[in-house]
Amino acid sequence: MKDIEQINNPLKLQELVFAVENGEVIAEKWSQWFQLKKKAPYKDKKLKANCISLELEGCNLVFASPYGQGEISRILEHNGEGPCLLKIANNNIVLEKEMFGGYYQFV
Numbered sequence: 238m239k240d241i242e243q244i245n246n247p248l249k250l251q252e253l254v255f256a257v258e259n260g261e262v263i264a265e266k267w268s269q270w271f272q273l274k275k276k277a278p279y280k281d282k283k284l285k286a287n288c289i290s291l292e293l294e295g296c297n298l299v300f301a302s303p304y305g306q307g308e309i310s311r312i313l314e315h316n317g318e319g320p321c322l323l324k325i326a327n328n329n330i331v332l333e334k335e336m337f338g339g340y341y342q343f344v
Contacts, residue, residue: 250296254288254322256312260300264289267298284308284322 257263261278268275273291281288285307291298301321303310312321 249326250323251326252290252297252299252322252324253320254284254299254301254324255319256286256309256316256321257300257302257318258313260287260289260302264291264300267291267300273298280304285310 255263264275267273268291271291271293273293276290276292276297278287278289280286281301284301285303285305286301286309287304288299288301291300301309303313309321
């Protein structure tokens with residue numbers, strides 16, 4: 238039974254990341270519109286982005302603005318602003334996959 242539970246561990250959405258030009262302004266607007274709590278800003282070195290997360294039940298929203306040449310700046314240049322990365326929590330899978338113009342991370 239324990240083995241079956243581990244295999245069938247449900248996926249849980251963790252974060253939806255949006256590539257944006259000005260994360261501070263957009264996060265503030267979304268926070269006000271939807272009454273969402275803002276977390277402290279942080280740097281994501283892998284994405285080379287300044288990030289601001291809004292707490293949302295079930296999946297946090299993260300607004301990422303580039304601070305150098307990296308993945309977020311590339312996405313903005315090719316696709317414009319919008320959702321670009323979905324982080325999914327699961328104990329059995331560790332994977333990063335690009336599909337349909339977006340990135341998916343199982344962490």
